Amino acid sequence: MNELKTINKDKLHQLFDKLIADGNDVIAPKRKSEKVFFGKIISSSDICYDYIQTAFSAKSSVFPKCEELFSYEKNDNEIKHLDPVFSDKTTIVFGSRPCDSASFDYLKVFFLKENPDFHFAKRYDSTLLISMTCNKSDEHCFCTSVGISPSDTKGSDVSLTDLENGEFLAEIISDKGKKFVADYSSFFENKGDISQKSNKNAKVDIKFDLDKLKTKIKGSFDWDTWDKQSLACLGCGACAFACPTCTCFDIQDEASPKSGSRIRIWDTCALSLFTLHASGHNPRENQAGRWRNRVLHKFEYTDTKFDMVSCVGCGRCIKTCPASMNIINQVISIMEA
């Protein structure tokens, strides 16, 4: 049983303003024009609550679109490598949905299980996830099809539920969350009733049977469904970059020969350049193969490798696709094949 508290909206905002004043980064949903994005806020008044799902996931707080791997200084006979400098302050991510928070559980396994990734580890250690369960959903939500629910707390440090009366129910999930709430205990009230949560959370219909899919998808590699479903795919990286669990990156140098840095940048298997050999040979030579790779990676490959399906059902790839590609339709076409 998780420890329960409540916090009202004014206190929550005072807490964020204090955290900001103390030099911490607070990442929260902010409206740009039509869409809501996670972004660094300078005041609690920047926070947008009117969103079902942010356009992009919160992964950039632990895996930014560009980050320095190391910097270097070079003289004739000597080379000095320097680790990037990480802030000793906490990054508080507020408002991630349960699907997003669950993605952190996957990211943790992916980046840290074998060959632990220094940069991810540093960022993950200093990130605190205050998630918000879903009171609303839309037609593209399918978390329940991949074993996550709109009320889920996994991956979160603190999980809030909007009780729609000016108060949030706070479930304290992790040790990190416990320490945080203890440090800022004056903002929270020592009361809370978990039964208040159940009638607030959205219903998300199950769109496919995951176990059946896992069986069916094995051996689907050569099926023509990939060719048919991928004809509309334009081969950009919007889906992968919006995705909470897409982790591929490119490595590039930015520098003069004497000093500079090696950085990594988000990359995606949707681009033909991703697999192109220097010889000109491309092992994944058409868009169908690239689309297939992304879908199989989510539902088959990471399941084989980590015993984890790496799609969290957030629906972002569907919403962001310029060509209305739809991963649910692809999955259903595999189920029906």
Added chain:
Amino acid sequence: MCNCNNNMYIPYPMRIAKITDEAPSVKTFRLEFANPDDKDKFSFKAGQFGEYSVYGEGESTFCIASSPTRKDYIECTFRQAGRVTNALANCEEGDIIGFRGPYGNTFPIDQWKGKNIVFIAGGIGLPPIRCVIWNALDLRDNFNDITIVYGARKVEDLVYKHELAEWEARKDVNLLVTVDPGGETPDWKGKVGFVPAILKEAAPSAQNSVALVCGPPIMIKLSLPVLFELGFNEDSIFTTLENRMKCGIGKCGHCTVGPYYVCKDGPVLSYRELMALPQEY
């Protein structure tokens, strides 16, 4: 807390001790550790690879082409094909470049004691095999017959020409060097013909043998039926894959073939393992 304090992306600084021009646009670098501590910590096995970098230009992936039995240095052989390999080609002896590694799995050479080894390579496919050849030759007593079939398009494209001469002179190595028809020079004394045909002619025994194949896809494709005809099987044929790579440690996602990471689960695999993979290499 994750307690991860090891930034795996930082390379070892390496000094270029020697540059050999092997063939047009192909060079071999002998690299020595700039910091003696790094050298003491470092070890690798046959079949592994690394990320070689020119500061300011980026990293490129090649196998370690020298043998793990030669501990004072590592060597790599590369063809100029992109931004980084061109920058590498412009380096001079004494320059410092970066090296990360060793990465990937290894040829199971320890299990081959007492066996015959057949090496089959084409063009720039010899470097990964050369690592194993020298490893075997440096421990010659551990192995039975050693056969090397190596071919290139033209005479000038053959790499490690001095070593080919050295192997040719050895009585304990059966070397067959060939060039494609039309690729011979007037004074060419080796074979003329494609690698699979020369392999068939050499007909090494499959009894108590393993075969290592590395080269252009077409050479591999046509050599395999010859090997099967000679009696080699799925478990006695090995190759090494090359896919585009960036990180070398199973993170960046570039080299994947289905669920298989060439950089971490490979690059060395048996024919049986290769056949289990989707055709994405």
Added chain:
Amino acid sequence: MDNIAKNINQLIADGSVDIFIGYVKGNDNRAKAAFFNISDKVDNAIFDASCTQNLAVYLHKHEIKSFAKIGIFANYSTLRAIIQLANENQIKAEKYIIQTMNKDSQIITFANLTEVESYVQANRPAPAAAMIQKLDSLSKMDRDERWEFWSKELASCIKCYACRSACPMCYCSQCTTDCNQPQWIGVPAHGQGNFEWHIMRAMHLAGRCVACGECQRVCPMEIPLGLLNARLNIDIATNFGETAGMTLGADYALSSYKVDDKEHFIR
């Protein structure tokens, strides 16, 4: 919508087309590209205000090009892109059956590109007021303010290349940004690399952009990319009297010389 389906079915049945590109309902309230006779059911075909995607982008997609006879149900900007692609020798008119639906819901089958040309000239919509207004406010800014505006907007670019992928005029087999010898455009999605990328793209489209607005529509980060192209389109029209995708056989303003070309901008 029955008449659309009937029409497509007929073209498929009589062998006039191997594939017919049109629209079906997509995600949210957007239509999506459909590939009838291959992957979509003709009965689902639609053509309405939600059909905004520029389908001409598929005409240079490798998988589509391989079909011998291609039908396409084009919206207005797709028609303009088709003219421009023909002007740039990217498509052979004989290969296509081009259709659209006019304001009275009648299906029009174009006999040739000249008919397409007449149609796009006769039906050119007025420029969007919001776009004109934004361009106005941008041109009233001083250089520092404009720099500030674009720095802020382009900082959010993630280099997903959706703008390039959705653009009917971005058909280069190797994009400048993918070349690394030399590395013209910085790969990283940060300040300088993003500026280089978007300025390069806008310049390559100057006088070729058919103003479909796809780049802006598809940008996951809501960057108003259309402003760059709209500005350049106005400059090209003002200085050279040309508008991409409106005139069949038109030369490309920036690569052709005319004696009466203005030279006042050369200083």
